[in-house]
Amino acid sequence: QDPVLAIVGRPNVGKSTLVNRILGRREAVVEDTPGVTRDRVSYAANWSGRKFTLVDTGGWEHDARGIHARVADQAEVAVGMADAVLLVVDSTVGITATDEAVVKMLRRSKKPVILIGNKVDDIVQESDAAMLWGLGLGQPWPVSAVHGRGVADMLDRVMEVL
Ligand code: GDP
Ligand code: MG
Numbered sequence: 001q002d003p004v005l006a007i008v009g010r011p012n013v014g015k016s017t018l019v020n021r022i023l024g025r026r027e028a029v030v031e032d033t034p035g036v037t038r039d040r041v042s043y044a045a046n047w048s049g050r051k052f053t054l055v056d057t058g059g060w061e062h063d064a065r066g067i068h069a070r071v072a073d074q075a076e077v078a079v080g081m082a083d084a085v086l087l088v089v090d091s092t093v094g095i096t097a098t099d100e101a102v103v104k105m106l107r108r109s110k111k112p113v114i115l116i117g118n119k120v121d122d123i124v125q126e127s128d129a130a131m132l133w134g135l136g137l138g139q140p141w142p143v144s145a146v147h148g149r150g151v152a153d154m155l156d157r158v159m160e161v162l
Helices: 015-026 067-081 097-109 123-135 151-161
Strands: 004-008 040-047 050-057 084-090 113-118 140-142
Touching (some): 004 067, 015 050, 015 084, 040 067, 040 151, 084 151, 097 123
Parallel strands (some): 004 084, 084 113
Antiparallel strands (some): 040 050
């Protein structure tokens, strides 16, 4: 069984874009795992010759309890299956209450977490990602899922904990 890397975070931060970036670069076969709900989709991925399973989360809608609870619940299920977690935050927006709700859950899980400050499309935006130190999860990794900026360095780091 390959190690599992779950990608969590609130809607619209770029989780699926990052998944496509990771898969596309390596030209891995993208395969939906049968039986997985649309809230969590698994893909076979690899980096530096190491195979792993990438779990994208999302497709969620607001429910009666609101977005925080929904995101945290979905993330919790994915994290339960995972050996390591990528928490994606939108650097252009900064820390939101939903991000903080997810962080609380991640702390309880005791799984290794890599913090991603996404949408750092150029160097001047790196200071936005540095604000994410405030989440208390250690070093934020500035990446641009759209342009691929920083993704290779981030994946090298992920391989150290996966
Ligand atoms: P998800 O809901 O977290 O899966 O987010 P998506 O991957 O669907 O992306 C949400 C929006 O953010 C889309 O319009 C993306 O094009 C945009 N986006 C994702 N990554 C980046 C990035 O690195 N830079 C910029 N500028 N936009 C991004
Ligand atoms: Mg998505």
